[in-house]
Amino acid sequence: MSRETPAAGNGDLVAGHALLAGFRYETRPVVRGYNDRVLCVDVGTLEISEKPVPGEMKAKFTGGKGYGMRLLWDAVKPETKWNDPENEIVIGMGPVCGNTNYPGSGKSLVVSLSPLTGVPIDCNVGGYFGPYLKFSGFDALELRGRAKSDVIVYISGNEGTVQILEAGDESQDSHLLAENMVEIFARDEKDRQHVSSVSAGSGAGNTLIGCLNFSFYDPRRKVARLKQAGRGGIGTVFRDKRIKAVVVRYEGLSSSSNNPADLPVIQKTGLKLHREIIAHDDEQCRMREIGTAHLVEVMNDYDLLPTHNFKFGSHPDAGKIDSHHFSAMVTHGLPDGCWFGCTLACAKAADGFELTTGPYKGSKVTVDGPEYETVAGCGSNIGILDARTVMEINFYCDTYGIDTISFGTLTAFCMECWEKGILNADRTGGLELTWGNSDAVLEMLHRMGRGEGFGLTAGQGVRRMKAIFAREYGADPKLLQDIGCECKGLEYSQYVSKESLAQQGGYSMALKGPQHDEAWLIFMDMVNNHIPTFEAKAEALYYFPMFRTWFGLQGLCKLPWNDIEPADNAGTSEPAKVPEHVQNYVDIFNAVTGRSIDKDELIRQSARVYNFQKVLCLRMGRGRRADDRPPYRMMGPVTVEEYESRAERYDKQLLEQVGFDPSGRTSEEKLEALRKYREDRYEKLLDAVYKRKGWTPAGIPKVETLKDLGIDYPEVVEVVKALGG
Amino acid sequence: MSTVKFLKKHEERCTGCGTCMRTCSTTFFKTDDPGRSCISINPSQQGFAISVCDQRCRLCIAECPVQAITVSAQGTVLVNRKICVGCLACVAVCPIGAMKHQPPDAGPFKCIACGACARKCPENAIEIAVEEAQE
Structure with missing residues (x-):
């Protein structure tokens, strides 16, 4: 050329x-x-x-x-x-x-x-x-x-x-x-x-x-x-x-722009899902009405909605930020797909939203969202129970190019540090980072936009803040480690994982860091108790990350997989996998490419990339077993305040699961016993998952695993061999 | 006041002869194929049910991501094939199955109230009508 x-x-x-x-x-x-x-x-x-x-x-x-x-x-x-x-x-x-x-x-x-x-x-x-x-x-x-x-x-x-x-x-x-x-x-x-x-x-x-x-x-x-x-x-x-x-x-898009091998199969499969969505979305997830924000009240009801830096899983005023408040703000009746033909249409937007702060104060703008993660992270997790403020934070995060999930989690961390006296007005440049202080949160966000003061410090993320607060302010590193909700350096997304061991693993073993797109197992594990053993959890922590990885190989969204389900899905042998939709994916892949994979080869396609990514992490000096351990806040109660807020639950667990009689014990003693038990179980989970993935106990893919997948390239083998793989 | 031009049905007169479907598919697709007819006749308890776009509900217009579906000056709902990207969301959202599609056609098709079928119907069971649109 x-x-x-x-x-x-x-x-x-x-x-x-x-x-x-x-x-x-x-x-x-x-x-x-x-x-x-x-x-x-x-x-x-x-x-x-x-x-x-x-x-x-x-x-x-x-x-x-x-x-x-x-x-x-x-x-x-x-x-x-x-x-x-x-x-x-x-x-x-x-x-x-x-x-x-x-x-x-x-x-x-x-x-x-x-x-x-x-x-x-x-x-x-x-x-x-x-x-x-x-x-x-x-x-x-x-x-x-x-x-x-x-x-x-x-x-x-x-x-x-x-x-x-x-x-x-x-x-x-x-x-x-x-x-x-x-x-x-x-x-x-x-x-x-x-x-x-x-x-x-x-x-x-x-x-x-x-x-x-x-x-x-x-x-x-x-x-x-x-x-x-x-x-x-x-x-x-x-x-x-x-x-x-x-x-x-680019202009000229059509249904045959991919020049697929079998367009009719793609058309029929797509139309089948369109019809399923039109018929059932209203009674299932209401994605067409309000997108993922429908989850706010569900998570609050199950004690999974992060509240005050993941201390708690619900908030008495969560109703003030439930989906109905956002539904009242967004414009309805428009085809809100972020790509053509997406009838799930979860990309909601509020129009004519008048900003009350920052450089665009007084402007009326269209705000995309909010999604569940934004409501939870920039709402309950930082004590803001006001839908309008969440919208304003959402707008400014987006236009400033700031991740709402990390912003929410790091702000929650700062607020807990304020509560514990690690931060004060001198150290934040006057920002009073108390729970729910909207003005301070928005001002911190604008300082990130302007590149000023504490906005620069907070913008480094939780991991770097922990080091700064220990070094500069003499804060206890162990406490900071316990309450700083990051793993591998990435801030957690917005689900409380304390009562689901499988989700603790789903988050903390995720290769990129704790984002829930590898696995979301809380209902399977905590609510329905479908994966009670370590082996069952390990199987789920093998299958779902592999299955979900596949969306990323294809250019697909995860949501139409299980945020809409066929009417008879609950009666299938493995409802959590949504078998009919898995078959849809196999069918459309084959129809586009002219190949003939089955659902097992689908998983192998993912497993190749997943293991390659794992080795790339190792090559960059990370991705070891120690990197897969969560902060204790994501595993259980760190403080007496947290323990006592759910004392009945924890006391029962100590008695029935741990074999520790809580009667007559102080909260501190009970905290310690529960922690020892949970941390031990997490190590056992790591062992089981690594084994299922074909990795060593140190979390290194074995050469035979790479060979089996056909990715035993010399440069890849060299990395794992040096680490005992 | 805007108007709606549509195919008015008199189902009690329909004998199910299928002339309308043949006329439609041969007019627009040059083939005698009921699957390529904008109008469908199906047996019902009373005799025959005539299924065709009433040009009024317009759910398809709201669903189209590229605004390829519009209302003509005469008050009929039209699909602009040059703009359509073939997603078929309109087919799924149509409550009476009047937005149609035959794979592997690029996009959907529907009744535009041209009247060809009405002119051929031996029982006068369908006719072109123009009424005031209800806003």
Whole structure:
């Protein structure tokens, strides 16, 4: 491919951005879900190139996150840090991605070395960018290098051109920038839905918890809406590379854009699920009404809603932030899918929301969300029981490019540190971080946006704050470890896992850090007691992470798997797996690719990528057994206050499970006995899960496991052998 | 006041001869195939049930993510195939099965109240009518 200056872009607005580099490529149709090539953009050297996907990579890594992990391995060295130019942001799609028939088929998988953990993070994100990039000709995009000053990368998918442009004076904040990108790159009003951007707001560059915003233009609301690649600070990496936005324009989408092997099967399977959703969503999860926020009251009822830094699982005023309050704020009756054909339509939005704080005070804006995680993290977990305030925090987190989950969990940590006297007004620059202090929380968030004072400290995340508070303020490191809800450096997402050993493992063994997308086993374990033994828990902690990994290989959303279920699902042999939907996935994969996998091969596709990712973590110096241990707050009551709040439950457990008679004992003694028991059980769980996964007791994949999966590449074997695998 | 142009049914007159379905599919798809007819006739307890879009409920319009479904000046609901991305959400949301699809067609099809079937119906069981739209 020649390096040449492409034809002028889409009008005067593009012309206002100096062209730094251009690249022309041959456009060609996708074949059975694949392009078999990757686009590489180095914003430092201004080199743009394409490279073919080798057959071995396609066979073993499938697509999406699998491609991301393979490409990231090749790009980095064991000593690479998140802010080295060689660290990449890889956006991968997957063969099923972009079909318009099966709900939840528009996801992009973003992979990078995380500023928070130092190991690969992966995020599953909606919006139009990924599918448009795929139909523009690429299965993945590698972004590397660091620009001298802010740049915009523009992919014109129908013309077959890629440009690196000098950024202008557009606002960095995503609600404005995404609009600006549509304004610049769309040819007219009707063209706006053909443009999608990736950006990160001002807060992403000032903290380590930056997220990426993927846009999707809503022609009814006439606004560029945003979905987040939230976890692990990829937005921070993006801004460190001085990328202001990556934009794609593509028109011509149809149900056959993937050129699938068997379109009728995809159409019939998709239509079947559409009908299931239309018929049953109202009586199941109400996703079409209010999205994942429907979970708030469910979690509160089961004592799982994080409250005051995960101390408690419910709040007496949780009704003030239940889904009905948000339902009253969002606009109904619109097709709120974040990709075409998603009738589950969980991407809700409040329109005309008037902001009361910050740089956009007084503006009326569209707020995407809130999702359950945001309500729990930026609501009950920090003692804010006001739906309007949660909405305002949600808006500013998004536009600043800040992950609402990490923001919620780290704010909760700060508030508990305030409660315990570790923080005070002198140390926070006047922010009174008491439970529920909305003004202080919003001001801390704005300081992250501005890059000021305590906003910078808090923006480092819980793990670094623990070190700072111990070093600077003399706080007890053991206490900080117990109450700082992070594992591997990533803040926990928003479920109380104390009463579910399996979920403690699901969280803390998750390769990227404690995000619930590997496994959510609380109901199976705690409520229904379907996995009572260590072996049963280990089997669940094998199957579900593998099954859920598969969504990320394909460009699929998890929600249409089990947030809608067939009417007869409860009567099946394994209702937690939703067998009919698993078969749907097998069917649509085969229909797109022309292959003939079964549900076992589906798990093997995931297991290859999962184990490869594990070894990549090990190669980066992490991922050992010690890294899989949670802080005790996620396992049981740390304080007397917590113990006594659920004394009846814990006393009963001591008597019946631990063999420790609580009568006449102090709360401190009971705490200690319960802790010893729970920590011991967690170690036994680690043993059982590692064994089931084919790993050593140290958590190292065995060479034979890698061989069995066909990923015993010399560079992979070398890593595990050195660690006794 | 806007109007709705639609196919008015007189089911008590229908004999189930199928002329309407043949007319529709041969007019629009050049094939005699009941699966490619916008109008369906099915036996019912009273005789025959005629299923066809009433042009009024418009759930399909609200469901379409790309605004490919609109109401014409005459008051009929139309699918713009140039804009349609073929997701078939409109097919699923239609409460009476009047938004139709035949795999592997790219998108759905529906009655546009053209009147071809009404002109051929030997029993005058269907006719084109124009009424005031109820907002």
